[in-house]
Amino acid sequence: MTNRSHWEDVYQHKTADQVSWYAPHLQTSLAYIQAASSSPTSSILDIGGGESTLVDDLLDSGYASIAVNDISEKALAVCRERLGSRASRVHWLEGDVLEMDLPVNQFDVWHDRAVFHFLTEPSQRARYVEQVMHALKEGGWAIVGSFGANGPTQCSGLPVQRYTAESLHSQFGDAFELMEHKSEHHLTPWGSSQEFVYCLCRKRAG
Numbered sequence: 001m002t003n004r005s006h007w008e009d010v011y012q013h014k015t016a017d018q019v020s021w022y023a024p025h026l027q028t029s030l031a032y033i034q035a036a037s038s039s040p041t042s043s044i045l046d047i048g049g050g051e052s053t054l055v056d057d058l059l060d061s062g063y064a065s066i067a068v069n070d071i072s073e074k075a076l077a078v079c080r081e082r083l084g085s086r087a088s089r090v091h092w093l094e095g096d097v098l099e100m101d102l103p104v105n106q107f108d109v110w111h112d113r114a115v116f117h118f119l120t121e122p123s124q125r126a127r128y129v130e131q132v133m134h135a136l137k138e139g140g141w142a143i144v145g146s147f148g149a150n151g152p153t154q155c156s157g158l159p160v161q162r163y164t165a166e167s168l169h170s171q172f173g174d175a176f177e178l179m180e181h182k183s184e185h186h187l188t189p190w191g192s193s194q195e196f197v198y199c200l201c202r203k204r205a206g
């Protein structure tokens with residue numbers, strides 16, 4: 001099964017609140033995005049957004065330039081349907097973040113909750129960081145949330161790489177300054193606790 005067919009299969013068979021990563025609102029993500037870039041004209045890219053309500057909350061917060069990526073067509077279709085007429089205010093980018101042709105120096109904020117941790121090969125992580133470097137403006141913000149050092153070893157049946165804030169930041173290297181980080185415990189819909197770590201990093205100039 002390819003990565004794409006794995007995720008299409010997940011979203012064909014489960015509703016938004018039947019997946020382990022479900023939360024009614026991505027509060028930490030939203031708070032970090034607002035702290036990083038509060039201007040309504042900030043350009044925000046959510047990588048692997050799935051069916052999360054982050055896009056709804058960003059629209060409610062007044063952001064006018066939002067792009068949502070996912071490898072799953074079905075996940076994006078569910079979001080579009082939920083948003084109704086508001087869906088046309090969002091750019092929908094279906095595809096693999098490692099392969100997508102992203103615009104250069106376009107985004108003020110790159111957000112990723114629970115996607116980077118699936119990249120278990122160093123070459124995949126290097127490609128991902130290349131994509132962030134390419135698409136993010138100088139002085140832009142990368143917000144990445146992954147399983148913490150004591151988090152699960154799998155997500156959606158796939159192996160994951162777990163991180164401390166320091167090891168997560170080190171994947172991005174000196175081109176990014178670690179501005180803030182936090183750990184939190186996510187409760188799955190069936191009550192299991194999962195440790196996440198979030199890093200808020202700023203792309204240095206030059």
Ligand SMILES: C[S@@+](CC[C@H](N)C(=O)[O-])C[C@H]1O[C@@H](n2cnc3c(N)ncnc32)[C@H](O)[C@@H]1O
Nearest residue numbers: 007021048049050052070071072096097113114
């Ligand atoms: C664990 S879910 C997290 C979804 C959402 N970010 C959230 O926190 O609710 C991972 C998401 O990443 C997407 N995904 C996985 N690999 C991807 C890739 N290489 N490129 C883009 N999206 C990907 C999946 O389809 C899925 O929606």
